[in-house]
Amino acid sequence: MDRLPETCLWPACVKTQPFDRQLDAAVAGGFDAIAVGGLTHDALKSQGMTGADIRALTEGKGVRLGHYDGFTDWAPVRFDDSIPPLAQSVFDFSTEAVLAICADLGLHSVGATGAYRPGRFSVNELADGFAAFCEQADRVGLWVDLEFIPFWGIPDLPAAWDIVEASGARNAGVLLDTWHFCRGNADLEYLRNLPTHAISAVQVAGGLTPSSGMSLIDECLTLRTAPGHGDLDITAVLGLLARQETIRSIGPEVFSDALDAEPAESVGKQMAEGLSYALEIMGRSHGD
Template sequence: MSVDILGAYWTTAGPVEIRTGREWSLFDWPDRCAEAKRVGMSGLGLWHTDLEHLLERYTLAEIKQIFDDNGLVHLELEFLNDWFVPRGDEKRAASDGQRDLLFDAAAALDAHHIKIGNLQRTPATIDRLTEAFGELCADAADRHAAPLTYELMPFDVNAASLEAVLQIVGGAGAPNGGIAIDTWHLGKMAISPDDLRAIPRHLLTYVELSDGMQENMPDHTHETTRFRRLPGEGEFDIPGYVRALADLGYAGPWGVEVLSDALRALPLPEMFRRTVETSTAQIEKGLKA
């Protein structure tokens, strides 16, 4: 069975310091792309700070050429915060600069999607988020072909439920707007595979696999950035999620986003190999169910 695996940025970046220091990867882009090809991945992800770092050495055209030369086809870009903050606020000014970076890259790199959300935990109403998401999607449609995916997360202070995110994305009604589903977040939010059947197919844009433990650690941010597990190595029903999402019509790629100190400590070849092996086994198990 052929399975499209997209190695998300945090899964393939190696020893980075998420939210506390250097977020750009010490692994050069050609090395990441070559290793992805070797282990059979169909794509990779780029975080905005890593993209900024790469652009100190490569042009967008060169980043795209390296990606293409290795036979990779799916490229994820992330992450845009504070896109809903009113203009004139310093948070919005920083967000707009980040938007330009990601939108320009999406056009040049033919990105599969751009992931957005609220990692900064900035408060806003559902009505404001819905309006702003529609505005953001309209701007994106004028600048590139990549859809925007709102990521469902338990620590989103505005939309910490599947229903809320569907209300925002569905209410905006943008043809290039959808949701991103991450199984780690689903497990932590006690969202079952059957619960996912409430998602309209046209809003299901991207899926990420990540395993973990049912019991929460005291510090949620600490847990989500350092102690996730590869698919099949935790307690979440990864095959069940895969089956439910496939039944909805999702056809991939299957992103793998495992933020883990243990994974980051591995040599690059072993990191990529284990990502593909564990994920493929769980996806195949789910699709055969």
Template sequence: MCTWVPQWQAINFDQKFNEEHSTSPCEFFEIATNLGASTLSLNAIFPSNLYSIDELAHYFYLIDQMANGHGLICDLEPIPMWGIKTIEEAWKIIQMSGSKYGGLVFDSVHFIRSHSSLNMLDVVPAERIHSVQISDGLLQLGDNVSLEEDCFFRKWPGDGEFPLIEMLQYLQNKGALTELCAEVFSFENKGKSLEQIAYLSYYSIEKLLRKAKIDKNELNNSITLKKF
């Protein structure tokens, strides 16, 4: 959901992008309820510094209360090209809001591009890391490559330079590896069939777990290795 603050629109994408992300909270709650969802991800697609951290904590509190009334839990996904850039900032907002259940979405590409470190997660309780999204890429952006461009040229897990094994081992040792999936936005996938995408989504993660010496059968009982 993007419409959880009054001025929610992105300025680094075109109007069509904003139109496609304009689903209102009430519409979002109805869709989530019909799908049987238990959590929702809040994206801060507005420009950085538009709101103070106190204001963001207030808006998170309001949407979190609304979501809880529909049996839903709100998560923040920090994304460095927008208004909430780092895990550290997102967790501070959740804490300041007083939310009892709100948590984080951990996304590997946003984690790397925000220059975050795993020790930033030390202060976050394991049960507040609700979802882990994995993709791969080059550690350093190429010359004149923007965050916006890089976001749509992700690589499948294992095909890049990200320290994904270290990330997964940290999350497993913390007890936070409970929902895991590949999220690979890339124009390179354009010619692939749905079956190919489904195969890559599942088996790239399975292969990564093997390399990390993580037995998916021994993970937390609540783990969901998403298979489409």
């Protein structure tokens, strides 16, 4: 990784804050960009803001809008009924709606995942759907990052890379979340042998040890920490990510009950410190 990627604050870190305060967190942490999802876009539009207004608010604070956060309509189904209702609302946006939001806000990338039952579809079915969406995205200059999530349809890095590679898409790569990797199939040897152009985006987070009987999804949504804190050792995966040569974006995605109660600026600074910790292990520093 010869250059520092765009640094992105993912909304999970400040999910209880209104959008303008999310921007304040990004500013406090010195992030280049912030991701945004369809629910936030629609809420701001319902308040009377235009896309130009949203872009002006963001750019006026010295931040840019980067990723669309949470797209699933590339797959045969947007989500299974077993997906929690809040997640269903996040993912319930059509391909056409997401592309329109990206155009409205001037986004450069789409963060995609699969919210279906593991094993429900073949790799060929998924690769065909992903390729079709990537072709649409490419026509309007969008990059697509495919994220694996251990308790949903794309459970691990091999599954995500199989889809991306089979799709043949020239504008796509894998989004690796360190929490998802370490709390799922943490196959370091697979990551070590992965082509150096495979990972295009990274989300960083540590984690706390869950209580007995806690589900993985509940752990994911409440017990993450900034990198360098907590009990989850992410140093090995970060060290191997330094081998990846085409990472375009990196930033924290920390779902945390503790952070939800803190001021936006405090969260932004903590996330910046965590990102600096991660980048140092990867051989870079925040601000290079």
